[in-house]
Amino acid sequence: MAKDKSVKPIMTFQAALADAGEKPHLLLGNGFSIALKPDIFSYSSLFDECIKQKCISPQAMKVFKKFNTKDFEIVIRSLNDASRVLSAYKKDRSLNGQLIRDAKAIKETLVKLLSSKHPENPSQITEQQYLGCIKFLTTFGIIYTLNYDLLLYWVIMKALEADPHRYDDGFRNEEGEDYVVWYPERSERQNVYYLHGALHLFDAGAEIRKFTWNRTGINLMKQIKGQLEQNSFPLFVAEGTSKEKMTRVNHSAYLGRGVRSFAKIGGSLFVYGHSLAENDSHYLSLLAKNKVEKLFISIFDDGSSKQKNTNDTIRQRAEAIATARAQLKEGYPIEVYYYDATSAKVWG
Structure with a gap:
């Protein structure tokens, strides 16, 4: 042909x-x-990899959906900001602690994903x-x-x-x-x-x-x-x-x-x-x-x-x-x- x-x-x-x-x-x-x-x-995107590994809590995942984003930084900052606002308005230690823990867990997830996707040194x-x-x-x-x-x-x-x-x-x-x-x-x-x-x-x-x-x-x-x-x-x-x-x-x-x-x-x-x-x-x-x-x-x-x-x-x-x-x-x-x-x- x-x-x-x-x-x-x-x-x-x-x-x-x-x-x-x-x-x-x-x-x-x-x-x-x-x-x-x-x-x-x-590899797939960091967010898709995170979904696959189920490394974010269901509540934190709702925040990603609420903001219609896959950006880790936006969600981490939002959780931290919400924690600070909540502490000023309501002494709900349980919810405040959950916000802080979720923000910390997402940070740790981001580090974990990046480290698994990158050579450690030159x-x-x-x-x-x-x-x-x-x-x-x-x-x-x-x-x-x-x-x-x-x-x-x-x-x-x-x-x-x-x-x-x-x-x-x-x-x-x-x-x-x-x-x-x-x-x-x-x-x-x-x-x-x-x-x-x-x-x-x-x-x-x-x-x-x-x-x-x-x-x-x-x-x-x-x-x-x-x-x-x-x-x-x-x-x-x-x-x-x-x-x-x-x-x-x-x-x-x-x-x-x-x-x-x-x-x-x-x-x-x-x-x-x-x-x-x-x-x-x-x-x-x-x-x-x-x-x-x-x-x-x-x-x-x-x-x-x-x-x-x-x-x-x-x-x-x-x-x-x-x-x-x-x-x-x-x-x-x-x-x-x-x-x-x-x-x-x-x-x-």
Whole structure:
């Protein structure tokens, strides 16, 4: 049977780079993490995992439903706030204690879920894997990630040992503290964006803090647990629809900076490890409006019919972006290409 000539061929990563021009940009999805640790990062949402493990009390689950949210932080804060209000109006120690216990249990659940879904420290990535990933990243100008795990951060820290000025996530030293701080007015050289936040970023109210391994020597889970105990939450957007995610993004100056940067890029953009899913359309829709001229999308093929269906869906979504661009910006088309994910050798 003759091949359908309307289906664009899949290029090698090297061929795609040759066609992309100088310093394309990069958008990473969960496939970046899965390529390194498929047993850890191939998972459903944290909330769905929580439902499966039955690790939240029936009463606390009603709070999630009442607020129509899957966001752990919203529920934890609401339970704590309710406890404080109740103590002012009514001396009901039994109910007040239940609220406090449920808030604490959800915090512990969050830590447990995150710790089971993440390598404990940077040494769990081999030297060869670090070098392979550093080589891959060096190809790109601005790096955007939709992942909230620490893998990209660990690789960048390793790369900065050889070239201290290669990457800039906008955070600056805070003397005498075991964290660094994001200063919007001093982030003009920023070229790494955690579009949905990350586990090592914390919203302290007046500032966004980044906790670093090399400043504390304390592993990820201990840092998260310590911050949660102080009612400081990791800044990451992990749950919900595209609209719900964008609402959260718009309430953060740090995340908002990432949106504005992504909305302005031009040239070529490589997407690695992302299915162009609807729940991230708040970013993907910007491709129809910004100045990107060439869009290169990774395709993973293991020969299964399930993966073929996934890849067909990716192609449909990519072509929809090109169609939207043609309608919104006549005369400024976006060309869509596909490259073999395996040929990128992201982890060496």
